[in-house]
Ligand code: OGA
């Protein structure tokens with residue numbers, strides 16, 4: 001079957017059909033998918049009812065799978081490479097998994113020196129209606145800045161802090177302390193050059209606390225500007241999930257947001273794999289333990 005690509009929105013997003021991802025894909029198909037992903041930022045593969053191992057097999061064709069050692073409370077006990085994203089505690093193999101509600105614009109693992117390249121999210125159980133995910137195109141957001149603001153943004157470095165996670169307030173004090181210990185604040189450039197597209201994009205999001213050389217109070221209005229500007233309607237695609245949709249997005253040039261527009265008494269459960277990025281940031285404070293340098297602990 002030939003792979004078919006259909007754009008989902010002007011801002012970003014494409015649907016990829018004609019593939020059964022339970023089957024091993026040829027190197028040529030993987031190369032075509034990779035190109036479509038770089039071009040469209042978010043890909044949707046509908047109708048892919050993959051188990052955890054099948055999802056891992058497909059995702060690992062694109063890079064090194066994160067074993068999520070630094071965030072064990074969301075992992076399947078049998079396959080730590082698979083995170084469960086659920087709005088209620090679910091029990092798998094006797095382990096009760098932590099809830100994950102990502103209702104803040106962010107890029108995955110931006111609070112790590114090895115933030116994520118790709119994330120792959122597969123819908124397993126959806127509420128009858130709603131529970132969409134929005135994605136913003138950070139290239140378009142950068143391109144739309146004035147040349148003066150682009151030049152200024154190019155000079156900025158941002159501090160990303162895990163304690164600004166959307167659901168941090170829902171964690172126990174012990175889990176909050178563990179998250180801080182595993183992820184001391186890191187520094188990333190506010191404008192990133194994408195290694196594969198060669199385009200510049202804004203790297204902001206909900207974990208951004210302040211800019212190096214500026215106080216939090218001074219930084220806040222500009223952080224809010226970057227996040228609001230980048231998520232204007234014209235830069236955003238909103239995905240209405242169907243059962244067995246597998247989404248693959250590029251964290252290097254997008255942000256995303258889980259919209260809480262559904263009946264929260266209903267279960268919403270998805271399964272995620274994440275790919276490690278090369279080390280691109282640094283720790284804010286010197287002298288972090290070696291284990292933290294890969295985002296693990
Ligand atoms: C994630 C995430 C969005 C959603 O898994 O990283 O942000 O809609 N999920 O649940």
Ligand code: MN
Pocket residue numbers: 102106107108256
């Ligand atoms: Mn996320």
